[in-house]
Amino acid sequence: MFASYFSIDEQVFVHSTTYFDLIYSKETESTAVLLSDKVDNLYSQLASEFDYKNNKRFPVVITNKEKDLNAFYNSFPSSLIVLYDTVDIPQTISYFENQILSIFFHELVHAMSITNLEGAYKWFATIFGDTYNLHYINSTNFDLEGISVKYESDKGFGRVNDPFTMQALVNNKASGKKLNLFDTQGNSSLSYNYGGMFANYVSEKFGSGLYNEFFSQLGKINLIPFNSTFSVNKEIVFQDFIHSISIPSFNTEVEVIKEDYSALYGNESNSLALKNNSLYRLEDFKKVGYYKGLSSVKVCGECVITKVRKNNNFSSFSFYLDGKKVDTSEDTKLLLKVNSNLYYLENEGQNLYLKGDNYSFALGQVQVVDALVAKEDIVLALFKEGNCYISYPFKGVEYQLPENLIIQMLSSFEDKLVFSYGRIGKPYEVPRFGYLDGETLFLDENFYLGGVNTPLMLSENEFLFISRQKDENYLLKAKIKELSEYKLIRISFFESVIEPQTFKNNKNYNLFCHLFPGTLLPYYAGINSQAMPFLGLSYYVSDPTSKFNFFFGADFNTKRVGITFYDSLNSRYQAVGYEYDWLNNINTIYANYKNTFNFTPSIFSLGLSTSLYFRFNTTQAMITSTNSLDFIFSKKIAKGPFDSISFNINPMLNLGYLIGSNQIGYAYGGKVGVSLPLLFFLPSSTRFTYNAPLLLSCSVNLGTLYKLDASLLLFGFEINKAIPYLSLYAKRLGLYFDYTQSLSLSYQISANYFSDILSYYKYAEHVISLRLALTTN
Known part of the structure; x- marks a missing residue:
């Protein structure tokens, strides 16, 4: 279940258009205003393209809770689009006329193409939930992302038109x-x-109408949707597409310096190379630092500034100046140093500011491709209004690059600004070498296998670059020759005037008015929804912000029915509910609370959980309380973002009081555990990915005193919030061995091995526990 997209005390508003409910806070209102007068036109455009028959409204949550630019469409428990209201620096996605609007459009293509159902398929999804959609069985990630990348690029920008993004296709074929x-x-x-370019190729070859019909067939019972739509095998068309990828003529006069290095940074006096999160001095390849979770590197004169993900968190960063941590705000995107002064690129929604001590320069709604410090000046590569600019905020000047020319990966050499360049609309032209000297642009017309990535100039005649070939990187050296010259015109670079963007009236968000239809699930979780669910039926409903969630259902095995209301915010979980056991005629009213507190150092955390149960029937009543503290010690052990081991110690105390008597029961014990990640990456996991878990269980009695229980929970999920390009197939396995001796003083020993989906990153956890409980009557 998702944590809420807004903090518990954050006021939330809603602005409704014809087809959308834009849900936002005060901090994200300006982005809601930006979208409000455009989203309906985008909906109408796609409705016409897809012959959309559903006439479905979509809630859109605009949150600044996450600090990585991203968005996702989710169908569980009902259709929802979530936008992270931030910016991307340096640019990592692609070049867009309007970045946040294009990212929203990408997700809207997902939402409308997947929910474009009719007839029985439409009614089935309406009754049981949007999750029950044959697109999730018939489609692969290749199909799902392909259609969105294609449509995001239809206006001349986006990934299909971007040589920096698509160089992988050329490099793979050429190598x-x-x-x-x-x-x-x-x-x-x-x-x-590949999915985006293939979708574009098929659409051009067969027509966009027929391509959209193919995608519609993916939502129906059709074993060969591609073949039946186009009357040709999909693999044959794919190989035709691969053959159509044009390869430029490569200059082979290069010298291989090193292998396995992935990036270069610096200037003529301080140059570094990156390999496996470690930085090496380029002159002698001596290691100068290791940064786990390294995100970016900026060489500012003689100093080095690194941006590192905190504990491999996907949206929380720390900055280090020559290895020493620098205090920054959570909105800081980039840190630069000029002389002894620090400057910050920070965002407020989609508006960017360059700030420092007694300095502030409003950049406005622009896309910062990259930034660096050269000759005691800050240089920005900006993409705005469909063109690339090299801008100098201190000098108040900028230069517009030739039409369709885009640049990335800046470095400096003496008075020259060095970069890789490509041309929008020429996706099969791999990046090349170029530099700006004064007001003259010099572009090397030579193509190199693997592309020119993160170039560094060695002299007037030589440069280094990273070549990306197949699955390997090479550090190469080449001669500078065959340069084309362009004289640029100096333009005044003014500070942007940023007007407050607000709605005339802010309508308070009422979560009960936005409880969209939920999803029917084939299990029942009961009193403890964090425990292994039982075979049954539940109907799960959540408001778009995930502040309010509830489910009701029935357990077929133990004959229980119940309803639970809960909310989950970051590490906190709380719930109240009611359950009726009709087999034993017992009513239960319960409340659960669980919270995790993190400490410094971050390897230590404390979990607190408490539950209160009031059980009654016509003859007796009982109050039971379960309380525990969980001391968790975690240690990262490997390079990957999911690789960690955590150890926990969990003392426990249970109390029970039978109303109407002096009898008090109690139990105490503890748990010691170790947690390891468990992930299954399948080559075509979206064929098996669905949000409704599948539970398989069995129980074997081993004599009168022993019993072995085994249960397996298969759970497919798209990790949109953390890593949008990964699909995950995870499992939760429970093995229970129980020994019970029925005496007035009883002992219970249980050894549990289980794994669980963590609430935030959706990866799995093993826990091995041993509990000894003593109860008295």
Whole structure:
């Protein structure tokens, strides 16, 4: 279940358009205003393209809770689009005329193409939930992302038109990497790049109407949707598409310096190379620092500023100046140092500011491709109004680059600004080398296998760059020659005037008015929804912000029915509910609370959980309380974001009081555990991915005193909030061995091995526990 997208005390508002409910806070209102007069036109455009028959409204949550630019469409428990109201610096997605609007449009294509159902399919999803959709069985990530990447690029920008994004296709083909359709359907950026270009190729070859009909067939019972739509095998068309990828003529006069280095940074006096999160001095390849979770590197004169993910958190960063942490706000996107002064690129929604001590320069709603410090000046590469600019805020000047020219990966050499360049609309032209000297632009016309990535200039005649070939990187050296010259015109660079963007009236968000239809689930979780669910039926409903959630259902095995209301915010979980056991005629009213408190150092945390149960029938009543403290010690052990071990110690105390008597029961004990990650990456996992878990269980009696229980929970999920290009197939396995001796003084020993989906990153956890409980009557 998702944590809320807004903090518990944050006031939330809603603005309704014809087809959308834009849900926002005061901090994200300006972005809601930006979207409000455009989203209905985008909806109408896609409705016409898809011959959309559903006439469905979509809630759109605009939150600044996450600090990585991202968005996702989710169908569980009902259709929802979530936008993270922030910016992308340096640019990592693609070049867009309006970045946040294009990212929203990408997710809207997902929402409308997947829910474009009719007839029985539409009614089935209406009754049982949007999750029950054959697109999730018939479609792969290649198909799902392909259609969105295609449509985001229809106006001339986006990934299909971006040579920096699509260089992987050229490099793979040119370096001899053989790919079939199955290789690109997994859970990586290949699904976006190959999927988008293939969708564009098919649409141009057969017509967009027929391509949209194919996607519509993915939502129906059709074993061969592609073949039946186009009358040709999909693999044949894919190989035709691979053959159509044009390869430029490469200059082969290069010198291989090193292998496995992935990026270069710096200037003529301080140059660094990156390899596996470690920085090496380029002159002698001596290691100068290791940064786990490294996000970006900026060389500012003689100093080095690194941006590092906190504990591999996907939206929380720390900045380090020559290895020493610098205090920054959570809205800081980039940190630069000029002389002894620090400057920050920070955002307020979609508006960007360059700030420092007694300094503030409003950049406005622009896309910052990259930034660096050169000769005691800050240089920004901006993309705005469909063109690339090199801007100098201190000098108040900028230069517009030639039409369709885009640049990335800045470095400096003496008075020259060095970069990689490409051309929008030329996706099969791999990036090349260029530099700006004064007001003259010099562009090397040579193509190099693997593209020119993160170039560094060595002299007037030589440069270094990273070549990306197949699955390997090479550090190469090449000669500078065949330069084209362009004289640029100096333009005044003024500070943007940022007007407050607000609605005339803010309508308070009422979560009870936005409880969209939920999803029917094939299990019942009962009193403790965090425990292993039982085979049954539940109907789960949540408001779009996930502040209010409830489910009601029945357990077929133990004959229980119940209803639970709960909310989950970050590490906190609380719930109240009612359950009736009709087999034993027992009513239960219960309340659960669980919270996790993190401490410094971050390897230590404390979990507190308490539950209160009031059980009664016509003859007796009993109050039971369960309380526990969970001391958790975690240690990251490997390079990946999910690789960690955590150890926990969990003392426990249970109390029970039978109303009307002096009898008090109690139990105490503890748990010691170790947690390890558990992930299953399947090449075509979206064929098996669905949000409704499947529970398999069995129980074997081993004599009169022993019993072995085993249960397996299969759970497929798209990790949109954390890593949007990964699909996950995870399992939760429970093995229970119980020994019970029925005496007045009884002992119970249980050894549990189970794994669970964590609430935030959706990865799995093993816990091995041993509990000894003593009860008295």
